[in-house]
Amino acid sequence: MEPLGATTVFLVICVSCLLFLSARRKTPGSGKLPPGPVAFPLIGNMLQLNAKNMPQELEQLSRTYGPIFTIYLGSERVVVLHGYEAVKEALVDLAEAFGARGSIPLFDKTGKGTGITLTNGEQWKELRRFALTTLRNYGMGKKSVEERIQEETHFLVERLRNTQGRPYDTSLLLIHVVANIICAIVFGDRFDYEDENFVTLISLILENGKLPQSLWAVLYTFFPTLMDYVPGPHQKIFQNVLKLRRFVQERVKMHRESLDPNCPRDFIDAFLIKMDEERMNSQSHFKMGTLCQCAVELFMAGTGTTSTTLNYGLLILLKYPEIQEKVQEEIDRVIGQNRSPSMADRSQMPYTDAVIHEIHRFITLIPLGASRAVTRDVHLRQFLIPKGTTIYPVLRSVLHDSREFPNPEQFNPGHFLDANGAFKKSDYFMPFSAGKRVCLGEGLARMELFLVLTAILQHFTLKPVVDPNDLDITPVSSFVSNEHKPFQLCALPRERQ
Structure with missing residues (x-):
């Protein structure tokens, strides 16, 4: 039995290798796959890639294999x-072909084929169109999105004032602020920061924001089928999403009981009205499960990314007090201190706009970009990419291109200013990606960043608890995102002029 067992194992390995090599080389029609490092059967390039610093690993590979290459996860x-050039050619010039969402194993399981983020085809188009319409700046309930953000900044300023200039970690506060803005949009109302339900919601979002950065999540990306049966922290993600879904279901039930079709209050109301309008359509994508998934996605995608960007921005302003001072001078000149900042002010504040753009560019929050997939066999330069292939558009390679942004590793608002100090647009600015799958929440995130940052600097001067020269603003990279190092600040009230 022993020799037979050894022979069987050997044959299985040989067959696996042959199947793998066959699948790797097989491409329909004429053409070939982009080149890449030799991959091992089953584990692919796992041993050759450092998951903790994937952007740099991929940059090294691009020097060997060119701007378009193949790896195996x-x-x-x-x-x-x-x-x-490669990112634009694919995502913008061939937008339709590169317009599908690529496989994200952790989130594929939690999404269950519903929602906006992970779906494709007609379902995705309909839901995205609906969400964009509903999330527009005006026309939703009695308050615009801008008014909801301005309302939340008042609570933020008051909370910072209560610190009385003592050292303070703003991370959790900014998560509360951004989450409450989404609560106001989705549920029609905000929560008190100490509300028990809100605290639970935040803890779930925080935990699910950290878990995808762990080694367990990386292993799940490489071996999703196997990791489904392996106990570990990655299983917590699925449990947390179920809890978030139950939270949303309770809110939907409350909305259904008080729904007025003539006066929608928020995203849930708008979705329920759409469900009622299409109740006779058996092919409708507007169903209860989809509503819950969309709400969960709004929380998961919007809260962590925007709050991290805001907090990272504060750290950078602590590092460069002269930049903070110039932003405050512009705030005082355009807005003053007696009214809330509004989006109408942004066009008159080129330096502040440049600083915010540079924050996005410098930190490159999602360095690999959200994965895409090709909707058909597509020719890209001399290569043929088969339908369904996952695509990684490395956004860091665009946002840190030294041809467009000299000394890209340095924070410099001048990257977005012309010789006269006017704001200068750049085609290379794509922190929210590009093409058909550009981030759904881009408009909301940009609005939040401008209104929240200007409100903070309107009322406070931010001081570090250490020498600015000792602050390290270098990103902490993971497989998923870039994070800032922990820090505290002192928010000193500004004298009214």
Whole structure:
């Protein structure tokens, strides 16, 4: 039995290798896959890639194989796009072909084929169109999105004032602020920061924001089928999403009982009205499960990314007090201290606008970009990429391109200012990605960043608890995102002029 067992194992390995190599080389029609490092059966390029610093790993590979190359995450084939030209050519010039969402195993399981973020085809188009319409700045309930953000900044300023200039970690406060803005949009009302339900909601969001950055999540990305049966912290993500879904279900039930079709209050009301309008359509994508998933996605996607960007921005302003001072001079000149900042002010504040753009560019929050997939066999330059192939558009390679942004590793608002100090747009600015799958919440995130940052600097001067020269603003990279190092600040009230 022993020799037979050894022979069987040997044959299985040989067959696996042959199947893997066959799948790797097989491309329908004429053409070939982009080149890439040799991958091992089953584990792909796992041993050759440092998951803790994937952007740099992929940059090194691009120097060897060019701006378009192939890697394998486990048995999944991934084509990597590196550099502005390759990313633009695929995501913008061939937007339709590169317009599907790529596989994200952790979130594929939690989404269950519903929602906006992870779906494709007609379902995705309909839901995205509906969400964009509903999330527009005006026309939702009695308050515009801008008014909801301005309302939340009042609570933020009051909370900072209560610190009385003592050292304070703003991370949790900014998560509360951003989450409450989304609560106001989705549920029609905000929560008190100490509300028990709100505290639970935040804890779930925080935990699910950290878990995808762990080694367990990386292993799940490489081996999703196997990791489904392995106990570990990654299983907590699925449990937390179920809890978030139950929270949303309770809110939907309350909305259904008080719904007035003639006066929608928020996203849930708008979705329920759409469900009622299409109740006779058996093919409708507007169903209860989809509503709950959309709400969960809004919380998961919007809260962590925007709050991290805001907090990172504060750290950078602590590092460069002269930049903070110039922003405050512009705030005093355009807005003053007697009214709330509004989006109408932004066009008159080129330096502040440049600082916010540079924050996005410098930190490159999602350095690999959200994965895409090709909707058909598509030719990209001399290569043929088969339908369904996962695509990684490396946004860091665009946002840190030294041809467009000299000394890209340095924070410099001048990257977005012309010789006369006017704001200068850049085609290379794509922190929210580009093409058909550009981030759904881009408009909301930009609005939040401008209104919240200007409100803070309107009322406070931010001081570090250490020498500014000792502050480290270098990103802490993971497989998923860039984070800032922990820090505290002192928010000193400004004298009214």
